[in-house]
Amino acid sequence: MNIKFDLNITQTQKLIMTQEMRQSIEILQLTAMELNGLIETEIMENPVLEFNEVSIKEVVPINEDGGPLKGDLVKEEPNPEPPPKEEIQWDEYFHSMENADYRGQLQPIADNDDEYGFEKFTSQEKTLNEYLHFQFTMQEKDFSEEEKRIGEYLIDCIDDNGYLLIDLDYVKNILEVAEEPISKMIAVIQGFDPSGVGCRDIKECLLIQLRQMGYDDDEVFMDIVKNHLIDLADNQFKRIAQETGLTIEDVYEFKEVIKTLEPKPGREFSCSERVSYVIPDGSIEIVNDELVVKVNDVSAPRLRINNYYKGLLKNSDKNDETKLYLEKKLDSAAFLIKSIEQRRDTIKKVITAIAESQRGFFFEGVGDLRPLTLKTIAETIEVHESTVSRAIRGKYIQTPKGTYALKFFFKRGYSQGEEDRSSDAIKRLIQELIDQEDKKKPLSDQRISELLQAKNLDVARRTVAKYREALLIPPSSKRKEYR
Known part of the structure; x- marks a missing residue:
């Protein structure tokens, strides 16, 4: 065996990701809120950084008719010193608050709208849990101490949708009580508002609401909910009619009643707390028939x-130590500023390219949305596809048609003669066909596919079914009406 050591020189090319490059890539893909959080942290840690605030605002003067005057922009004159505000009479305010019986509702001091009061600045919506506890408090004088403890515990076990998702045996063990008082308190809570609250499944939720509507005397309809709910959802009216002795029209009318019920009784309380907001990263406006980014x-x-x-x-x-510290902080600040400006420039280029590619959408709407890929935008602005992908991640754009995520504009396409149509445009056509169909003879997925082919759009039946499900539209068998 011949073992020897050699020293060779080779030349290779490879990309080495420096810390600065990684930071630049991370900043590009940050959302607006994430970027603002990063900037706040950097400003606190790096004393040489500060916001570049504009000290002089630009104001466009207007003429007597309300239109803008032609000419250079003028500097905004400082506002005159505001008149001193009326002093708040805190002693009088707190004295009025001491007599309030219910602290959850702030009472106004006087009828004068100019009076100060916290109620003018704050508001608090009642939750489902608070609302149920309030109703329970109104009746608690009729219950024993054990029943009060059980009722309060059960209310705390009700989720945001109004369902009591807890096992009866578990309540017995955890509270060390018998089954009878638990069942009694469940029945009490199920009589509270909103109708259907305290149910343990969808059937019980519907049955509670039907009883309160007066259907408890009609065992046939109650039996449909208990034993034929799935068949009712599948529009198996003939099968239900044969097994219950009702006519098909009666079964159909009963389904219309079921559709008016609320499957999630607590929805009205929980929806207001789940509103989310986004900060658009840019805007596209129409000025003199041109798109301005x-x-x-x-x-x-x-x-x-x-x-x-x-x-x-x-x-x-x-x-030297002070100078070294300042140089380090200045280098860090300069690179952060450069990275943010690069992010800004890249996002603007991407939005501009999208505006040029989807021009018809901004003037006409979703019907004129065209197919678009990351590769197309990357080639337009001469960057890699991964850069476009990072640039559109979590970014939103405000347009004349509403606020959309940037990824909304990247769609799969279908050819229609010399033009292409996006998947959203196909979904819109499917929605229109179903809206216009004869409800007694709804269109099947195959028939919709044939109608689209007649419009020179080659969309397969499976694709139609996928888009229909994405639109939350049931199949033809469940859309059929018997009137």
């Missing part, structure tokens, strides 16, 4: 380096 300064705030620390660095009297 703007980047939102709130989503990508501008930063600058504090002049005081610039001066300190130039001061030769500072020692």
Whole structure:
């Protein structure tokens, strides 16, 4: 065996990800809220950074008719000193609050609208749990101490949808009580508002609401909910009619009643707390039949380096340790500013390319949305597809048609002669066909596919079914009406 050591020189090319490159990529894919959080952290840790606030606002003067005057922009004059505000009479305010019987509702001090009061600035919506506890408190004088404890515990076990998702045996063990008082308290809670609250499944939820509507005397209809609910959902009216002795029309009318019931009784309380907001990263406006792209300064705030620390660095009297610290912080600040500006520039290029590719959408709507891929935009602005992917991640754009996520504009396409139609446009056509169909003879997926082919759109039956399900539209068998 011949073992020897050789020293060779080879030349290779490879990409080495530096810390600065990683930071630049991470900043590009940050959402507006994430970027603002990063900037706040950096400003707290790096004293040389500060927001680049505009000290002079630009104001467009108007003429007597309310239109803008032609000419240069003028500097905004400082506002005159506001008149002193009326002092708040805190003693009188707190005295009025002491007599309030219910602290959850703030009472106004006087009828004068100019009076101060916390109720003018704050509001609090009642939750389902609070509402149920309030109703229980109104009746608790009729219950024993054990029943009060059981009732309060059961109310706390009701979820946001109004369902009591807890096992009866578990309640018996955890509270060390018998089954009878538990069942009694469940029945009491099920009589509370909203109708159907305290149910343990969808059948019980519907049965509670039907009883309160007066259907408890009709065992046939109650039996349909108990034993034929799935068949009712599948529009198996003939089968239900044969097994219950009702006519098909009666079964159909009963389903219409079921459709008016609320399957999630607590929905009205929980929906208001789940509203989410987004900050658009840019906007597209129509000005003189042209699309104008703007980047939102709130989503990508501008930063600058504090002049005081610039001066300190130039001061030769500072020692080497101070100078080294300042140079490090200045380098970090300069790179962050550069990365944010690059992010801003990339996002603007992507939005501009999208505006050019989807011009018809901004003027006409979803019907004119065209197929678009990441590769197309990447080639347009001469970057890699991964850069476009990061640039559109979690980003939103405000348009004349509403606020949309940037990824909304990237759609699969179908050819229609010389033009292409996006998947959203196909979904819209499917929705229109179903809206216009004869409800006694609804269109099947195959028939919809044939109608689309007649419009020179080659969309397979399976694709129609997939898009129909995405639109939350049931199949033809469940859309059929018997009137």
